[in-house]
Amino acid sequence: MKPMDFRGRWVLVTGASSGLGQEMARQLARDHGANIVAVARRAERLEALKQELEPTGVKVLPLTADLQKTEDVDRVIDRATEGEPLYGAVLNAGITHFGDYHELGWEGFQRMLSTNVTSVVRFTERLLPYLEKQGEGGGVMLVSSMAGLSPVPYQAAYSGTKAFLVHYGCSLYHELQGKNVSITTFAPGGIATEMTEGERFNSLRSWLMPVDRCARSGLDGFRQRKYLHVPGVLYKLLATLSNVAPEPFSSSRVAAEYRASLAAAKRAE
Numbered sequence: 001m002k003p004m005d006f007r008g009r010w011v012l013v014t015g016a017s018s019g020l021g022q023e024m025a026r027q028l029a030r031d032h033g034a035n036i037v038a039v040a041r042r043a044e045r046l047e048a049l050k051q052e053l054e055p056t057g058v059k060v061l062p063l064t065a066d067l068q069k070t071e072d073v074d075r076v077i078d079r080a081t082e083g084e085p086l087y088g089a090v091l092n093a094g095i096t097h098f099g100d101y102h103e104l105g106w107e108g109f110q111r112m113l114s115t116n117v118t119s120v121v122r123f124t125e126r127l128l129p130y131l132e133k134q135g136e137g138g139g140v141m142l143v144s145s146m147a148g149l150s151p152v153p154y155q156a157a158y159s160g161t162k163a164f165l166v167h168y169g170c171s172l173y174h175e176l177q178g179k180n181v182s183i184t185t186f187a188p189g190g191i192a193t194e195m196t197e198g199e200r201f202n203s204l205r206s207w208l209m210p211v212d213r214c215a216r217s218g219l220d221g222f223r224q225r226k227y228l229h230v231p232g233v234l235y236k237l238l239a240t241l242s243n244v245a246p247e248p249f250s251s252s253r254v255a256a257e258y259r260a261s262l263a264a265a266k267r268a269e
């Protein structure tokens with residue numbers, strides 16, 4: 001298939017109110033001339049994004065939704081597909097828990113599962129047949145994480161949800177061959193966003209990628225319909241090493257770094 005061409009087309013971005021999603025929405029509009037369906041819970045942030053982007057000549061449709069609720073996901077899909085045709089979707093909204101596994105709690109886990117996994121499956125299984133029917137060569141990008149490529153202690157549940165997305169997205173990639181619609185799985189390492197703002201991440205900040213660079217790389221992978229895309233030389237190297245190093249070795253390195261960061265945050269309390 002030819003690379004995607006976003007100009008003048010509608011692209012839906014979930015989690016467009018902050019961090020990676022907001023930056024990808026910005027770059028899709030500013031650098032690629034795409035119209036944006038911007039989805040998140042914080043309505044005022046989406047409205048501010050509309051005010052920022054529309055003077056550049058694109059259209060922005062803000063849709064406030066809590067993606068933990070299937071009825072909200074369905075409402076967004078209905079609205080996004082009822083007017084001018086949708087060409088692409090970046091399924092980016094996600095939440096994490098960084099700390100001991102038992103702090104997350106059952107309710108916290110349900111929230112994480114519905115946001116990171118269930119909503120993504122719902123969007124994907126409804127949007128792919130729609131995009132295929134449009135016949136425009138559209139596509140979907142799932143935002144997973146390097147935490148989905150190898151186990152991440154102290155983000156155990158999160159790592160599991162992101163591993164689901166890697167397997168789901170990469171499996172569908174093969175199922176879609178010959179169908180004029182594509183799916184890309186994006187797996188960034190740490191990024192400087194609201195997600196990593198807390199004190200617990202203080203000792204890990206030097207590992208974080210600037211959000212604009214990460215967004216640019218992600219959109220490039222999406223445009224080129226990559227199978228599994230890891231941004232940046234350092235993270236590509238780490239992803240390769242995690243494939244060749246014995247898994248308990250690389251995960252124990254992460255555990256040691258994260259344990260130290262959590263201990264430093266506790267001392268600072």
Ligand SMILES: NC(=O)c1ccc[n+]([C@@H]2O[C@H](COP(=O)([O-])OP(=O)(O)OC[C@H]3O[C@@H](n4cnc5c(N)ncnc54)[C@H](OP(=O)(O)O)[C@@H]3O)[C@@H](O)[C@H]2O)c1
Nearest residue numbers: 015017018019020041042067093094145190191193194195
């Ligand atoms: N930061 C990292 O180090 C990192 C690394 C690898 C992968 N990622 C992935 O990148 C994606 C974006 O994360 P980020 O770092 O940009 O985090 P962020 O700044 O915290 O942004 C998360 C976005 O998701 C939205 N969201 C969360 N729960 C939602 C819900 N129930 N309904 C609707 N929207 C919801 C938030 O909007 P509202 O709060 O307004 O609803 C926000 O726009 C996530 O999938 C994350 O797992 C992040």
